[in-house]
Amino acid sequence: MGLAWQQGPLAGGAVGRFLVPVELPERLLYAEPSRRRMRVRFGDSWIADSEDVVLLHEPGRYPVAYFPLEDVVPDVLTTEDRTTKHKDLGTTTWFTVTAGDAQKTRAAWQHTDLPNHAGDLKGRVAFAWRAMDAFYEEDERIVGHAADPYHRIDIRRTSRHLVVRDGNRVVADSSRPMVLYESGFAPRWYVPREDVDDTALTAVEGQTFCPYKGLCSYYDIGAAHRAAWSYEDAWTEVRRISGLVSFEPDKVEVELDGTRLRLEPGQGVVSHGIDRDLSVEELSG
Missing domain, CATH: 2.170.150.40 (Domain of unknown function (DUF427))
Structure with missing residues (x-):
């Protein structure tokens, strides 16, 4: 699990509960600095390299890494006409990612109409995990999704x-x-x-x-x-x-x-979020 998926404390199927006198909101989002250098590779090029990544923990999803725009290689992102609406974070603008001869549509996004309380994500962009060639922490590849500091x-x-x-x-x-x-x-x-x-x-x-x-x-x-x-x-x-x-x-x-022994809650693995249906092929390349 992580903080917000499987049976984590911010997930819909949390195995525990907060001992507080008032009812918490149905959805709680949590953003925190990763404090790890992360890099993104696409089209045989490094397109993002940052030591200032913010991880977003959103209920029912794996953690998502948001990179400062200034740590993304210029001209890699092209704004698309289509936008979507995030239920908590407002308007989401989508980008086509281009590097060399490689190009992927809807491969990155930015929340461009953030509410005041979500300013931690301002000026940051996230890359769709499966659309990219690979993500790294330092020189080691991270497979599947951004490393979750709450998974042990x-x-x-x-x-x-x-x-x-x-x-x-x-x-x-x-x-x-x-x-x-x-x-x-x-x-x-x-x-x-x-x-x-x-x-x-x-x-x-x-x-x-x-x-x-x-x-x-x-x-x-x-x-x-x-x-x-x-x-x-x-x-x-x-x-x-x-x-x-x-x-x-x-x-x-x-x-x-x-x-x-009997099957217990938490025995089954459930894929969550934008990076569903991960496959063995993620290990190659």
């Missing part, structure tokens, strides 16, 4: 007893699983391969990626489609789960210390 992953070693069954067949039996705590999600339990009956897993086509964990592969277990998954080469920050297997408790029987 902790991985803990445990000696709890986890058993996975498909009918009468024991698929996994471990007293050394790893538990992955990810902001806004219910805990996920990862089992070492040595404690898994690999013959019960049938690899299936189609992978997904997580901006925080990397490329994910899936397995059928008997008639249960995509009932297990594994990050075979998890990203550095979560390397401890590389090659381990996790199981869907609504598709196979997962028992922890004798208690059957």
Whole structure:
């Protein structure tokens, strides 16, 4: 999750609540300085480079990076005739982005009629993530969406007893699983391969990626489609789960210390905002 998506405190499906005596507005937007250098690449050129990026956290969306216009290469943006209306931020002007031989319409936007309380976004432009070639923090590519400072992953070693069954067949039996705590999600339990009956897993086509964990592969277990998954080469920050297997408790029987696990709020991943339907191809290029 982040501050405003999945089950974050500003999201529509927040798992917690603010302990305040008055009712909060239905929608709360939050803008803050990123304090990270961000760059945008398009048409084999760097078209934006800034250490003064503002992140906008808007309910139901991934965070969006807004760059000062003075940190965007001149003549990259061409104003389009079409405008839209943002329910909180007023008129939105759209731009065609051009660099060399590359051109994308509706690839950047600016809120040009901001209410007084939203002055943090004045004179700033945001780029549509999928329309650009890539976004970077310093010299490292950021995949999926702007890095959310409120998204955290902790991985803990445990000696709890986890058993996975498909009918009468024991698929996994471990007293050394790893538990992955990810902001806004219910805990996920990862089992070492040595404690898994690999013959019960049938690899299936189609992978997904997580901006925080990397490329994910899936397995059928008997008639249960995509009932297990594994990050075979998890990203550095979560390397401890590389090659381990996790199981869907609504598709196979997962028992922890004798208690059957059930699907909990926050188990499912929901794509939000302008960068929906992210695909494995985001990892290339």
